[in-house]
Amino acid sequence: MVAATFPVTTEMGFSCVELGDGTAVARLAFDETNVRPGGIVPGPSIFGLADISLWFAVFTKIGFEPMAVTSDLTIHFLRPAVGSALLARCNLTKLGKRLAHGEIRVWEEDGDPDRLIAFASGAYALPDHNTDDRLPKTQDA
Amino acid sequence: MVAATFPVTTEMGFSCVELGDGTAVARLAFDETNVRPGGIVPGPSIFGLADISLWFAVFTKIGFEPMAVTSDLTIHFLRPAVGSALLARCNLTKLGKRLAHGEIRVWEEDGDPDRLIAFASGAYALPDHNTDDRLPKTQDA
Amino acid sequence: MVAATFPVTTEMGFSCVELGDGTAVARLAFDETNVRPGGIVPGPSIFGLADISLWFAVFTKIGFEPMAVTSDLTIHFLRPAVGSALLARCNLTKLGKRLAHGEIRVWEEDGDPDRLIAFASGAYALPDHNTDDRLPKTQDA
């Protein structure tokens, strides 16, 4: 499904390794051809990983929605990522009619999950046809 | 201590209600004279609450440091806050030599802690005299 | 009008000093009773100034809309503000059906406008009744 919707990003090495209720973990494979000298994972790749984990988390709430698009994302790069695949867990913090907001932690697959490589938060804009009926009853606008 | 350092903010109704290792909870009292029509807590007050919770969390790591100043803060307002005191928990996500970064959740004291009013993240700039010796050994730059 | 809508913020010393097409300048008076030791203007006050300048700029496009609320705001504090009134200019960068986005520069009234105290950007959520008819024809969603 992801491969069909986002051929580019999947080609870039992203995959989904866990889905829960309003939570998801995305993975960025380590590929020596896509890193900077010294094996440093580029910031845009880390951004892409955070971004897609938010898309996956939204998916767990509203289902497959290719029209959900990133509205805004803020990322702080906390440490360099060197020589390892990366994991990003997104937890949704709000699901509204128009926007879904989540927070994302990025760490090295080979390392301590509390030793964060990056922290991000942001919102996806949901399409107009995303009606209340499709949203969980416990969520408000 | 807080009152001595931040007379203005304390006067604005902020207090510290919990301190842990790299975590803190700040409280904003509900005061009908400081809210908008309908009892809505103004955004800048919520920002101030998030900001001071981050300062408190930094305090738990490096001690009393009046020279630590906010470098940047991003806040998403998720729902209106109406008629209630607010609580904000900050968890530090990184403590470096120059910057401390944290994430902050804001909720109504009378409400569900998972029903967030706002989500923020940001960084404090630490003063130059904040040497490695004062930092926990488990933290890197 | 502002005083009627935002009595709290106006009480806090904010005023509107310029309105254009998609642009506005807000002012924060310097008041020794509302600053930190040394005359430093608190971060939340600067945030509030940026926030209200964005509200003013939205006003120039869609008219008086008390239901427009801040969706998100990111602020970088670039230098301390000491002993001076502050000005904030917001320029709208996008006006959509659901969101208005702007960027905001804050400087000291007594100082060089290019010597920024803070830089902010963010979005206001526009109410559902904000129809296309009210938006300029040159703007898209």
Next chain:
Amino acid sequence: MVAATFPVTTEMGFSCVELGDGTAVARLAFDETNVRPGGIVPGPSIFGLADISLWFAVFTKIGFEPMAVTSDLTIHFLRPAVGSALLARCNLTKLGKRLAHGEIRVWEEDGDPDRLIAFASGAYALPDHNTDDRLPKTQDA
């Protein structure tokens, strides 16, 4: 120079098309193999473009500095980018000893420069050996 330092990003289609005093324009080539269905430029590519324009702008002030790394970046996606190369102009808003902050506008090369695709702002962390001597005299910390 850019190609030598960032082989990945250059390979991804980024180039520098203008350098000024504290300002730079970066370009992202349009390449049908790197876009989503319908010719939509992916968000991470736009992020990467904004990020590298900030790096170029920092370069105009402190010279070639491969160790300058992104500290944080906030991006708002304002409209989809479809079928066109993109340009991003970064203007530095602050150059300090530790951090350089800038704002970035992204638009379609084929379109109206005022019709923004994205707006970003953020900071680069400058290495310790970036001494005052290398900074312009008109800039403060």
